[in-house]
Amino acid sequence: MTTGLTDLKTLERDAFRKFYDDGIFDIYIGAMLITMGVAAVFADQMQSEALSMLLTLGLAIAVTVPLLLWRRHLLRSRLGEFKPGPARRRKITKTRLVLLGSVLLGILAFVVAAIAYRADSDVDVAGLVVPLLWFLNSMIVLGAMAYLLDVPRFYAYGVIVGLAMPILIWPDVLWDTRVAPWLAFGGPGLIVAAVGFYKLARFLRNYPVLETGVVADGEA
Amino acid sequence: MAKPEQGQATVTPTVDRLIHEPARLAIMTNLYVVESANATYLLQQTGLTWGNLGSHLLKLEAAGYVDVVKGYNGRKPETTVSLTGKGRDALLEYRGQLLSALAPLAGD
Numbered sequence: 001m002t003t004g005l006t007d008l009k010t011l012e013r014d015a016f017r018k019f020y021d022d023g024i025f026d027i028y029i030g031a032m033l034i035t036m037g038v039a040a041v042f043a044d045q046m047q048s049e050a051l052s053m054l055l056t057l058g059l060a061i062a063v064t065v066p067l068l069l070w071r072r073h074l075l076r077s078r079l080g081e082f083k084p085g086p087a088r089r090r091k092i093t094k095t096r097l098v099l100l101g102s103v104l105l106g107i108l109a110f111v112v113a114a115i116a117y118r119a120d121s122d123v124d125v126a127g128l129v130v131p132l133l134w135f136l137n138s139m140i141v142l143g144a145m146a147y148l149l150d151v152p153r154f155y156a157y158g159v160i161v162g163l164a165m166p167i168l169i170w171p172d173v174l175w176d177t178r179v180a181p182w183l184a185f186g187g188p189g190l191i192v193a194a195v196g197f198y199k200l201a202r203f204l205r206n207y208p209v210l211e212t213g214v215v216a217d218g219e220a
Numbered sequence: 221m222a223k224p225e226q227g228q229a230t231v232t233p234t235v236d237r238l239i240h241e242p243a244r245l246a247i248m249t250n251l252y253v254v255e256s257a258n259a260t261y262l263l264q265q266t267g268l269t270w271g272n273l274g275s276h277l278l279k280l281e282a283a284g285y286v287d288v289v290k291g292y293n294g295r296k297p298e299t300t301v302s303l304t305g306k307g308r309d310a311l312l313e314y315r316g317q318l319l320s321a322l323a324p325l326a327g328d
Contacts, residue, residue, distance in 0.1 A: 012253035015265060080261025081293075082254045210260050 013150045016088060018079055018207075020151045023199030024071040029157055030193025031063040033164060033185045040181030078207040091148045098144040102137055109133040127173035131166040138162030153195070160188045235321060238283055239314045243268055244276045248303065248311050251286065256302035258293070277301060285310055 039056035046052055075081075084092065113130050142158030145151065168184035171177040239245055246266040251257060257265075263273055280286040285307030289300045303311070 008249060008253055011249060015250070015253065076260070079264050080258050082257035082261045085254050088254075207264065210263050 012085065012088065015082075016084070017150050019075055020149065021199060021207075022071060022074055022203045023196035023201075024067055024074070026153075026157070026196030026199060027193050028064065028067055028196075029161065030189045030191070030196055031067070032060065033161065033189030033192065035059045035063060035189075036164075037182040037184070037186035037189060040185065044181075074203075077209045078203075080210070095145055095148045098141060098148070102141040105133065105137050105140075109137075124173060127169055131169045134165040135162035157192055160192060164188050235317045236310060236314045238279065238285070239310060241276075243272060244280060247273070247276055247280065247301075248285065248307065251301060251303040252308065252311055256300050259299040259301065262301060280307070283310075 035056060038059060039052055042055050043052040109130055116129075138161045139158040142154045142161060146154035146158070164185050168179055168181055171179055239248055243266065246268075247262060250262060250265045259270075259273060262268070263270065266273070268276070277286060277288055281288050284304055287302045287304055289302075291298060291300065
C-alpha cells in the first residue's frame with residue numbers, strides 16, 4: 001500500500017501519467033504514420049488522389065475509433081476514473097489549445113503552399129518549407145503534450161514523427177534520391193507502434209481488472 | 221480534529237490520528253490532488269481491498285472529511301468520493317502538525 005507520504009505534486013503527476021501507460025496513444029500515433037505510408041502506396045498504385053484519400057480516411061477511422069473505444073474501457077476497468085484538480089485541468093486546456101493551434105498551422109501551411117504553387121514562387125515551398133513546417137508542428141505539438149501531460153516519451157515521438165516528412169521529401173529535392181513513402185512513414189510508425197504494444201503488454205500485466213461497484217454501507 | 225483514542229501512545233499528541241493511519245492518509249492524499257475519484261481509482265492508487273477501503277471511507281465520511289456518493293455510471297453502480305473543504309483543511313493542518321512534531325529531529 002502506498003502511504004501517501006510523498007510530495008503531492010509527484011503523487012498527482014504519477015497518478016495522471018499512469019493513464020498514458022497503456023500504450024494505446026502510442027499505437028494510435030504509430031498507426032496514423034503507417035496509414036500515411038499505406039496511403040502513399042495506394043496513391044502510387046491507383047493513380048487517383050481522391051480514391052487514395054478516401055481509402056486513407058477509411059483506414060484512419062477503422063484504426064482510430066476501435067482503439068479509442070477500447071482505451072476508455074481498458075482505463076476505466078483497470079485504473080478507475082477521476083476528475084482532475086484545477087492545476088491539471090489548466091494543463092489539459094493548454095494541451096487542447098496547442099492541438100487547435102496545430103490544426104490552424106496545418107491549414108496555414110496548406111494555404112501558403114497552394115498560393116506559392118500558383119504564384120510560381122522561387123522558393124520550393126512544397127519541397128522545402130512544408131516539410132520544415134511539418135517538423136516544427138510535430139515538435140511543438142508532441143513536445144507540448146510531453147510537457148503539459150507529463151509524458152516524456154512524447155518528446156521523442158515529436159522528433160520521430162517530425163522527421164518522417166523531411167526524410168521523404170528533402171533527399172528527393174536536394175539530392176535527387178527518392179525514399180519510398182511506405183518506408184519514410186511506415187518505418188517511424190512501426191517504431192512508435194512497437195513501443196505502444198510493449199507498453200500495452202506491460203500495462204495489462206501490471207494493472208489487473210479491478211472489481212467495480214459501490215462501497216457497501218457499513219462495510220468493514 | 222479527531223481526538224486520540226484511549227490507550228494510544230502520546231508521542232505525537234497533536235497529530236490528527238484519523239488521518240495519521242497510513243491507509244486513510246493514502247486515501248486523503250490521493251483525493252487531495254484530484255477533484256473527485258471513483259472507488260476503483262482509489263483501490264488502484266492505494267492498493268487497499270474493497271473491505272478496507274469501505275471501512276476507512278466510512279470513518280472519513282463520519283468525520284466530514286470526504287463526501288461519498290453512490291450512483292451509476294451507465295448501468296454499473298459506482299461510488300464517487302471527493303475530499304470536503306473540511307477534509308482539505310484537516311490534511312493541511314495534519315501536514316503542519318507532523319512537520320512541527322518532527323522539527324526537533326532536524327539537524328540530527
